[in-house]
Amino acid sequence: xxxxxxxxxxxxxxxxxxxxxxxxxAALASFAEHGFERASLRDIAARAGMTHAALLRHFSGKExxxxxALAQREKRDEEQADRILAAGSSGAxxxxxxxxxxxxxxxxxxxxxxxxxxxxxxxxPAHEYFARRGERLRRRLHNASTPAAPSGATLTDDDxxxxxxxxxxxxxxxxxxxxxxxxxxxxxxFMRMVITPAGSE
Numbered sequence: 001x002x003x004x005x006x007x008x009x010x011x012x013x014x015x016x017x018x019x020x021x022x023x024x025x026a027a028l029a030s031f032a033e034h035g036f037e038r039a040s041l042r043d044i045a046a047r048a049g050m051t052h053a054a055l056l057r058h059f060s061g062k063e064x065x066x067x068x069a070l071a072q073r074e075k076r077d078e079e080q081a082d083r084i085l086a087a088g089s090s091g092a093x094x095x096x097x098x099x100x101x102x103x104x105x106x107x108x109x110x111x112x113x114x115x116x117x118x119x120x121x122x123x124x125p126a127h128e129y130f131a132r133r134g135e136r137l138r139r140r141l142h143n144a145s146t147p148a149a150p151s152g153a154t155l156t157d158d159d160x161x162x163x164x165x166x167x168x169x170x171x172x173x174x175x176x177x178x179x180x181x182x183x184x185x186x187x188x189x190f191m192r193m194v195i196t197p198a199g200s201e
Contacts, residue, residue: 027065032111092191
């Protein structure tokens, strides 16, 4: 091998990031189907196509898996939102574009809904993540102006965050009930009603 040749990576270390993503996705599916408490690491490993011992080389246990999965999702969504806005898309279209892949996967939608319901229990490891969803969305909405409500009152950032989260979760259910109607297409017009880009008339 020449001195300038790049070193070859061998064994499982060469695919560790990809394997971790695979494990995380398998963990979300297992948590959704069985609940966090009843899901087993052996089931997660089987879903990921690996042994229990191999899984433990990547993650120490279920709680680390769950928190890693949620952190990865949050980071991915934030980065994707920035890319969409940087490409010139309107703020109202961002959520629909972010959710497109998720809404094309019915199993993932079911898993996510089941996990979010379980996390309403304050003792659930994912409770804090889901409780902070509104805070993250409020940050996104903070710089957008708000159309007046029919009563003449102005919607606060908190009001808008609750409305958008409710719409997202509702569309997940409607998509599972009747995907032929493509309920996700309603996300952009809804966002146009709830927010108006700053500086617009």
